[in-house]
Amino acid sequence: MKRLFLLALLALAAWFGWKKWPELVNRRPGHDLVVINDAGEGLERIRVVVDGQTLVCEHLDEGRTATLPFKVQNSSDLKLEFQWSRREGVMSWRGGMVPAGPMLQRHILRIQADGQVLYTTENKIVG
Numbered sequence: 001m002k003r004l005f006l007l008a009l010l011a012l013a014a015w016f017g018w019k020k021w022p023e024l025v026n027r028r029p030g031h032d033l034v035v036i037n038d039a040g041e042g043l044e045r046i047r048v049v050v051d052g053q054t055l056v057c058e059h060l061d062e063g064r065t066a067t068l069p070f071k072v073q074n075s076s077d078l079k080l081e082f083q084w085s086r087r088e089g090v091m092s093w094r095g096g097m098v099p100a101g102p103m104l105q106r107h108i109l110r111i112q113a114d115g116q117v118l119y120t121t122e123n124k125i126v127g
Contacts, residue, residue, distance in 0.1 A: 045082060048079065056068075073100060076097075080092065
């Protein structure tokens with residue numbers, strides 16, 4: 001009985017390894033989202049939604065930068081929401097374009113003091 005259990009466990013491990021081997025060996029690099037706080041005060045509850053997934057940064061001090069890596073299956077735009085540390089209200093912004101294709105990019109969101117968001121991209125060199 002013990003041998004049968006070990007054989008079944010070994011067979012299960014072999015099957016799992018066979019199915020997941022390409023994922024384990026070929027780790028794909030992804031995009032980067034860089035949030036720069038130029039607002040003159042701290043930011044709270046920063047949420048970016050891209051291709052159905054939410055990237056989160058709970059707090060970002062003034063003058064600081066947060067880098068959030070992510071991967072996409074489909075081309076998508078970006079949706080940003082954040083709150084000020086000392087002011088009321090939720091600010092939101094929508095725009096940009098994240099390609100699903102082989103090109104990887106660094107998406108830079110620079111948040112200004114008046115709530116404006118400057119969006120730029122640069123190609124990401126992998127290798």
